[in-house]
Amino acid sequence: MKVLVLVKYVPDAQFPRHFDANNRLERAESILSELDEYAVEAALQISESHGGDKVSPVTVLTVGPEGAAAAVKKSLQMGAASGVHVLDDAIAGSDALSTSRVLEAAVRRLQPDLVVTGMSSTDAETGVLPSMVAARLGWPQLTLASEVTLSEDAGTLSVRRDEDAVSLTLSSPLPAVLSVTDQANEPRYPNFKSILGARKKPVETISLAELGLSADLVGAAGSAVSLLEAGDAPARAAGRVIVDDGSAGVALVDFLADRKLL
Template sequence: MTKIVVAVKYVPDATGDRTFTSDNTVDREGVDGLLSELDEYAVEQALQVVEAGEGEVTVVTVGPEDAADAVRKALQMGADAGVHVVDDAIAGSDAFATSLVLAKAIEKLEYDLVFFGMASTDAGMGIVPTLVAERLGLPAVTFASEITVDGDTVTIRRDGDVASQEITASGKVVVSVTDQTGEARYPSFKGIMAAKKKPIDEWSLADLGLEASEVGGDNAWTAVDSTTPRPPRTAGEVVTDEGDGGTKLVEFLASKKFV
């Protein structure tokens, strides 16, 4: 039986008006949140692995009370159980502290593989999977466009700009997947109803043996110094075709150095 832990994140909806708070952290109260789209691909790949054989998928998230919604979405997709690490002291944590909390949570679970999305859609750093792998003392195979699991061996294909790599690892492995692995499934009505009976454990820092001084914005290694609002969208330039539309189009493209 293959046991897979998938780390997921609750992020602000990218279609909303995302802003920063006065302390330069992302405002998570003024916009709806959801399961990071890139993490949906990780959940999908984990489900495909266990469906091809036998196994269990446990989803782990770190975040405020509302972050439980990200776990519920994964359970609706088909994951078996969830863990929500929630503690007021975690607010403002950077990638290093987040990786510490995730690693401690994963250590408390039984697992063979750990799956991540390639990055979160809010921060977009893409370093948490390898940070967690380092803390767990495991190899990391990252940016997988295709995953094959055969026993205790994991093979991925990583696509670059000019070539593709095939990477193989054995034993316990941390894997991050890209959005090229295939569309994530939509929760079915049956899956939504079944998710209501699936367990979600809630852990605090104390449950993980961590102190507040190890996490949070005041103890972060990285911080946002300042932010600038995105300028409002301006009206486009309208060119009336009076028989010389083609010429004007070429002149416009040349002025922008497109041709």
Template structure:
């Protein structure tokens, strides 16, 4: 089984994140960039499947040159190789255009199973697995808290607010996972050293048969028109109890339509 894991480099969610003033895109140049947290669970799930059933695990990333840092981090966890789609024309691409690039790259890899995180911490749109599956004409098993592989048959427990749903499909398929599915392993020193020698192939848009006009700002179906910083938190209302504190509290709650 050939498993492709989608990995995205994102600004660290624990630090301040900003948009660029010139084009309203995420400022990745000045950020502390890391692997999207949910993707680490996708990598771990792929490795566990490989350990049980054999096969090959390939990391796939679309991003600028510096995304290679996260690719090597991903490889240090255990995958066999990686593909990095990098092209200056990709800057400003929307989710729709990005899904086209990813689908084209996956098509060239002839994957049996594509695993990704349920969402990225910079976009949080949760649409990428559905878009890729639609473009490839394959099933999408999304929001998995558990994945079982039996030959070419896949079964997931799809996490919901009420519990879970059992969904099945045959390979090839796209599976997105939540952070409840496993506990990602830490890269060992041996794994870190081995990652430096693992194959890392770079592809351009031309290699994928995609024109520059189909991606970036020219090919975007949506754009950020304006942005502003979140306003600082305001001081709350302080009630001094002089015998009527309860009444003042109820009046405040009523004014905010809580009661």
């Protein structure tokens, strides 16, 4: 069984975010998306319970600029066996729709039995790519899983999805697309040995041409969404301070009533 994890290189949320001249997020301070670490951990646990690297190898795949190789590197340090980086200048500016085309083509090239993703990215936060990729592939999708179980014969995947009032148990045969939430596990922290070992693991870089895709299917040309304008969020205005001079309660009620919050 082959397991493929889709990971993303995103701006670090600890730093301010800015747009460049093309209205694209600057990625000077970027990391592996935190929510994708849960996907990598889920894939590693599945692999370890079904023979490890020799029987069920885990490959990580990212799509992005040269710096996105750092997301693959971190995943290899966590324990993935190999990485794939789809690198092509034409991909810049792709929306979720055109990105899903690239991911579909890459999945078909790599032919995994299971595709694993996080619940969302920490930059765009669309949460739609697992479903888009599954739809393009024509595979079952088990999304937003908080618990994952693969049958002993590695033929059936079962998950628990926790909703507001109920928990659902879903299952499907492989191949399938799985997305996991941040409640599914606790991602492991790379130790010194795994960091050194990651340097020897293979990483393949592939282009759009190698995936059989033309440039007009990605980037702005292949996107259904057009970004018209972007800029930094305005500074927050100072709030109102109500001093308790004996009438603070009335002032607070009036303040809330004016904003129709009562």
